[in-house]
Amino acid sequence: MERLGQHFLNDQKAVNATLKATRPEKGDAVIEIGPGKGALTLPLAELCKKTQCDFFAIEKDTKLAVLVARDLTKKSIPGVIIQGDALRVLPELYERYPALRGKKLIIVGNIPYYITGHLLRILSELEQRPKRTVLMVQDEVAERIAAEPGHMNLLAAATQLWATPTVILRVPKTSFKPKPKVDSAIIVLTTKDIPDSFPKNQYYAAIKILFRQPRKTLFNNLRAHKALSPDKAREMMDRFKIRETTRPQDLSLELLIKIVRALDDFRVI
Numbered sequence: 675m676e677r678l679g680q681h682f683l684n685d686q687k688a689v690n691a692t693l694k695a696t697r698p699e700k701g702d703a704v705i706e707i708g709p710g711k712g713a714l715t716l717p718l719a720e721l722c723k724k725t726q727c728d729f730f731a732i733e734k735d736t737k738l739a740v741l742v743a744r745d746l747t748k749k750s751i752p753g754v755i756i757q758g759d760a761l762r763v764l765p766e767l768y769e770r771y772p773a774l775r776g777k778k779l780i781i782v783g784n785i786p787y788y789i790t791g792h793l794l795r796i797l798s799e800l801e802q803r804p805k806r807t808v809l810m811v812q813d814e815v816a817e818r819i820a821a822e823p824g825h826m827n828l829l830a831a832a833t834q835l836w837a838t839p840t841v842i843l844r845v846p847k848t849s850f851k852p853k854p855k856v857d858s859a860i861i862v863l864t865t866k867d868i869p870d871s872f873p874k875n876q877y878y879a880a881i882k883i884l885f886r887q888p889r890k891t892l893f894n895n896l897r898a899h900k901a902l903s904p905d906k907a908r909e910m911m912d913r914f915k916i917r918e919t920t921r922p923q924d925l926s927l928e929l930l931i932k933i934v935r936a937l938d939d940f941r942v943i
Contacts, residue, residue: 683713683784685849688810688860693717695808695842695862696782702727702805703774705767707760707783707793709733712742718782719751728777729753732760761789764796779804784858787812791829794819794863798836798874807837807863816841816859823926828885834927835877837863873934880934885922892925893918902937910936 683689692714698704704722709715709731722729731753733739739757746753754771756763760783768775781804785793790811797807811819820839821830833839845858868874886895896907911918914932925933 682710682851683810683849684851685845688843688845688849689714689717691843691860692782692808692810693721695806695860696721696780697806698722698725698727698780699778700726701777702780703777704729704780704782705764705804706731707781707785709742709755710738710784712745714782714784715742715753716745716749716751719746719753720749722753723751728774730756730771732756732758732763734759761792761796764793764800768801775802781807782809784810787815790815791832794829794833797863798832803836803865805865807865808860809863810845810858810860813844813857813859816861819861819863821923823924826923826925826927826930827888828881831881831885831925831927831930832878833863835866835874835931836868837865839863876937877931877934880937881930883937884925884930884933888922890921891918892916892920892922895922 696704696718698721702725704718704727706715706718706729710733715731719729729752731742733742733755734757736757739755743755746755756770763770779800779802781797790809797804815829818827818829819833820841821827840862841859842862843860845860847853847855847857849858883899884892884895886898893907893911896902896910897904902910908918910933913936914929916929
């Protein structure tokens with residue numbers, strides 16, 4: 675199982691915190707990613723049954739998918755178990771299950787490190803973004819996602835555009851079997867409204883420029899871009915009263931957005 679990045683949760687406190695954060699309402703659809711052996715799946719499905727919301731789980735491992743589906747059937751708890759890779763299933767969700775259109779989605783899961791960034795990008799690009807996402811990720815990753823000015827990074831800049839992150843619980847490595855090498859944390863992403871007119875693709879392209887070399891100054895990252903001369907880079911810095919010693923990690927989301935719009939004006943992106 676570890677080849678799939680799976681470490682099975684065995685911590686009731688973490689389960690309870692996740693259930694509390696999920697907060698489904700009647701008519702919602704809860705989608706669990708990677709139910710594993712079902713430590714969170716059965717309580718989540720029972721919660722959905724009580725609140726009259728739909729429950730789905732996406733499991734990559736065929737044997738585990740069969741076992742979880744069998745457990746739901748034994749307890750007469752409604753739910754749909756999808757055997758497949760969540761990174762492939764989620765973008766096709768509305769095509770596979772048209773009845774989900776119009777429902778408010780809540781994504782829940784214990785996420786392996788190696789898919790976290792890709793998964794968050796997929797969630798941000800869904801036809802209908804989830805209203806809430808509750809993920810258990812590596813503690814360090816949770817800190818990066820929730821970073822504030824002074825510690826900003828590419829993952830935080832990409833995620834905070836569309837969601838407000840809150841770390842609600844630290845989960846020690848001893849809460850899993852087999853025990854991973856690092857601690858985890860539960861992070862809640864509350865989705866923001868983004869105007870349709872906002873240039874999201876340009877934003878993602880721009881922050882890659884700004885955070886290309888995080889240890890360098892913002893000015894050096896800007897002027898390293900082939901479409902932006904040093905004079906134009908300095909002009910942009912002056913426009914927003916940014917010191918030449920400022921590093922990407924010092925930027926706020928609001929200032930990042932202003933810089934992205936300016937890069938668009940300069941026809942850099």
